[in-house]
Amino acid sequence: MTPYPTFASDAFAGKTVLITGAASGMGFETARAFLSKGAEIVLADRDAEGLARAKSELSGKVHTVTVDIGQNDSIETMFAYCDANLAQLDHVICCAAIITAKKIPDQDWAHWERVMSVNLLGTFFTVKGAVTRMLGNAEGGNIVCVASDVAYHGGGGLIADTAYAASKAGTLSIVKSVGRELAGKNVRINALNPGPTDSPMHNHIDPALKERIAANLPRRRMGRPHDMAAAILFLCSPEASFVYGTAVDVDGGSSFR
Template identity: 75%
Template sequence: MTDAYATFAQDSFAGRTVLVTGAASGMGFETARAFLSKGAEVVLCDRDAEGLSKRHDELKGIGASSHEVVADMGDPNSIRRMFDYCDANLARLDNVVTCAAIITAKRIPEQDWAHWQRVLGVNLLGTFFTVQGAVQRMQGSPNGGNIVCVASDAGVHGGGGLIADTAYAASKAGTLSLVKSVARELAGKKVRINALNPGPTDSPMHSHVDQALKDRIAANLPIRRMGQPDDMAAAILFLCSDAASFIYGAALDVDGGSMFR
């Protein structure tokens, strides 16, 4: 286990439950592993059934119990089944982290209607309906809950078609607005929601980016390296922890300094 989580006690999330979407790889998988290592009961969700099963097997023996649920965030019926599983198998739902996303890098002439529908369907609509399901359950709990929606620095400065395209950037900008809107509506109701803004991250999601470009990106970041999935997972742990109890409706930049604002 990486030292990125050493700040958190082994039992930091003991007795708490976490739902993580996009958990078959990259940031989602690392987030699930981080929560498990700190005592949480975790439900891993992903549309990649084979990858999810392999990753779930890797987590056996780490921390508390874990579950796997095949779910496509672009399908509302699948999202409902995901929450049905949680209702049937968890005592309550304390934390939800939306890591599931499609990243695309198409130039404007290559982006058709179907492309936009799929990207927005997973990245924005899927995020909203996951948040909706979480809110419905957390509002009924005396403990409330925490929601973290993974956005992107592309949602702030836009995409250029090289690493991320217009559709992806727009979906992540929408996620940032979604978090603020939900936070306004939930004010005073014991449910916290925040966004995570990852910068350039070396993860399977960026497998379409060649190493030479990754090296150039890293050289141009103030911190001089690409982010790693555990950098993001550690920040998510913090946002869901009691230490972040006064952070609400915010977007936390975890980007190596790519977005000085």
């Protein structure tokens, strides 16, 4: 298990964390990170088999709930599970998303509808569910929404397409807007902008293209789920108490601007 030595082993003891898109990749590694620091975790994903596999590979207080973030009634079921099984909800990490890389002629209405229902609507209604619960917590809570560096420079249809890039730009707007509305409350919301990351979500990218991408990044490598999980731990920690309504780029320099 990656130790994440910056944080004490009990840094999140007594805290609960809901992570969507947690069956693999960044979501799974984020769960591993929080568990290593004493948290109680709810893994949420539409892949029931993946959730079972993830739970078997983790140790600690782990719950699982199957959810399709693109369906509002499924999101409500996810939060109902949390209400029934957790004392309260302290941190919510919105990792669930679908990444697509279609050229413009191949993007039809159904394609955009599915991408937006998961990446944009799903993110907002997960945030809404988190906010309504955290406002009642004595110590508030933290929300982190995973966006993407393509929110800044576009998709282009090679690694990600227009629909995906637009959904992630919308995610940044959700964070800004919700942050403004929560001003003065004890709930923080921030975004994480990963750059190209070597994770199952990017299995659609040809290995040779991954090598070229890595060679062109200032850090000369693709990101890893561990890089993102470490940043999420920070954003949910007391040390980040003045980080609010913003986006943290963890992208190896891909979004220099």
